[in-house]
Amino acid sequence: MSTLIRTSTELLLGTVSNGFRSFQEEATRLNARSPLYPDKHLRLRVLATERASPSLSRTKKSSNKDDFHGTLHALKSKNRVPKKWLGQHYMVNNEINEKLVECANIQKGDIVLEIGPGTGSLTNSLVEAGAHVIAVEKDPAMAELIMERFQDSGLVEVVNEDFMKWRIRTSIEYFRNHYSAKGIPFKQIKVVSNLPFNITTPVVKRILPMGDIFSSMVLLLQDEAAYRLIDMSPQASNYRSISLFVQFFSVAQYEMKVSRSNFFPRPNVDGAIISFNIKSALDYPSVSSTKSFFTLVNMAFAEKRKMLRNSLEHKHPPAKIRNALKSVNLDETARPAELTLDQFVALYNALDASKENHPVDCT
Numbered sequence: 303m304s305t306l307i308r309t310s311t312e313l314l315l316g317t318v319s320n321g322f323r324s325f326q327e328e329a330t331r332l333n334a335r336s337p338l339y340p341d342k343h344l345r346l347r348v349l350a351t352e353r354a355s356p357s358l359s360r361t362k363k364s365s366n367k368d369d370f371h372g373t374l375h376a377l378k379s380k381n382r383v384p385k386k387w388l389g390q391h392y393m394v395n396n397e398i399n400e401k402l403v404e405c406a407n408i409q410k411g412d413i414v415l416e417i418g419p420g421t422g423s424l425t426n427s428l429v430e431a432g433a434h435v436i437a438v439e440k441d442p443a444m445a446e447l448i449m450e451r452f453q454d455s456g457l458v459e460v461v462n463e464d465f466m467k468w469r470i471r472t473s474i475e476y477f478r479n480h481y482s483a484k485g486i487p488f489k490q491i492k493v494v495s496n497l498p499f500n501i502t503t504p505v506v507k508r509i510l511p512m513g514d515i516f517s518s519m520v521l522l523l524q525d526e527a528a529y530r531l532i533d534m535s536p537q538a539s540n541y542r543s544i545s546l547f548v549q550f551f552s553v554a555q556y557e558m559k560v561s562r563s564n565f566f567p568r569p570n571v572d573g574a575i576i577s578f579n580i581k582s583a584l585d586y587p588s589v590s591s592t593k594s595f596f597t598l599v600n601m602a603f604a605e606k607r608k609m610l611r612n613s614l615e616h617k618h619p620p621a622k623i624r625n626a627l628k629s630v631n632l633d634e635t636a637r638p639a640e641l642t643l644d645q646f647v648a649l650y651n652a653l654d655a656s657k658e659n660h661p662v663d664c665t
C-alpha cells in the first residue's frame with residue numbers, strides 16, 4: 303500500500319505581512335542569499351514575471367497564502383527550491399484555481415484526486431468548495447508542507463508518491479474503506495490538477511480508461527499539449543493517435559487559455575484548462591478489444607504520412623487491407639490523419655471480421 307501521510311500541524315504560512323520589502327528588494331535578497339533561485343536564468347524569469355504581471359505586483363502587501371508572495375514565502379520557509387524536473391511552476395492567481403473548481407463543478411461531499419498539490423493553492427480552493435481531497439505529491443518536501451497546511455481541515459489525505467507509479471485501483475479501494483469507515487458516502491472520483499507539464503500524456507492515458515472509478519477530469523496543462531489532446535479534426539496538424547484515444551474514452555472540451563504570467567517560476571509556455579467528461583465502458587465505440595484497436599491506431603500513426611495499406615502491412619496482408627478499406631468506403635490510398643474515430647473503428651472491425659472469416663490454416 304502506498305505511503306499515506308495524514309496531515310499533522312496547521313498552516314505554516316500565516317500572514318505575509320511580516321516585513322516583506324518591495325518585491326525587487328526581496329527577489330534580489332533571495333537571489334543573493336538563498337538557493338531558491340539557483341541560477342541566473344531563473345532569477346531573470348522571476349523578475350520578468352514581476353514586469354509582465356502588474357496585477358501580481360499589486361499584491362505585495364496581500365496576506366493571501368496563495369498569491370505570489372504567499373507562495374514565495376511558503377517555499378522560502380524551509381528552503382524549498384522550485385524543482386524544474388518536477389515541473390514545479392506554482393499557480394499564483396487564485397482566480398485560476400477557482401476556475402478549475404468551477405469547470406469541475408465541485409459540490410460539497412465530492413471526492414477529488416489532485417495530482418501534484420505543491421503548496422496547496424488549488425487544494426485550498428477544492429477544500430473551500432467542500433470536497434474531500436486525495437492529494438498525491440511526489441516531492442517529500444511539498445507533501446510535508448501540504449500535510450501541515452491542511453491538518454485541521456479533516457478533508458485532505460496526502461499521499462507522498464510518484465503518481466505514475468501509484469497503484470490506482472488498490473489505493474482507491476483503500477480510500478473507499480477509509481471514507482466509508484468515516485461515514486462519508488463514496489462516489490465516482492473527480493480529478494482536478496495543475497499538472498506538471500511533462501506527465502500530461504501519461505496521466506491522460508492512465509485516467510481516461512478508468513471510467514468505472516473516475517467521472518471527470520479537469521486539467522491545467524500546456525496550451526500546445528491541450529490542442530494535441532482535443533483536436534478531433536482529421537488533417538489538422540495536431541491530429542494524432544492521442545486525439546483518438548481522448549475521443550474514444552471521453553468527451554473533452556477546451557475551457558480557457560492561461561497565461562504563463564500566472565505561474566511562479568514563470569514557464570516558457572502558456573497553459574490551458576481542459577475538461578474531460580469520462581465515458582463508462584458502455585459508451586465506448588464498439589470494438590472487440592480496445593487494446594488491439596489502439597495497437598492498430600498507433601501502428602497507423604507511427605508514420606503519419608504513410609498510406610494505411612503500407613503502414614499496416616506488418617499486421618495484415620496488403621489484399622486484406624485493400625478489401626477492408628474498400629468495405630468501409632475508404633480510398634485505398636488513405637492515410638491515418640484522414641480518418642475520423644468512427645472510420646478507424648469501422649476499419650478495425652472490417653479487419654477483425656475478415657480475421658474471423660479466414661482463420662489461419664494450421665494443417
Ligand SMILES: C[S@@+](CC[C@H](N)C(=O)[O-])C[C@H]1O[C@@H](n2cnc3c(N)ncnc32)[C@H](O)[C@@H]1O
Binds near residue numbers: 440501
Ligand atoms: C505545476 S506544479 C502545481 C502545484 C500546485 N498544484 C499549484 O497549482 O501551484 C506540479 C506539482 O506536481 C508535483 N509532481 C511532479 N511530478 C509528479 C508526479 N509524478 N507525481 C506526483 N506529483 C508530481 C510537483 O512536485 C509539483 O508540486
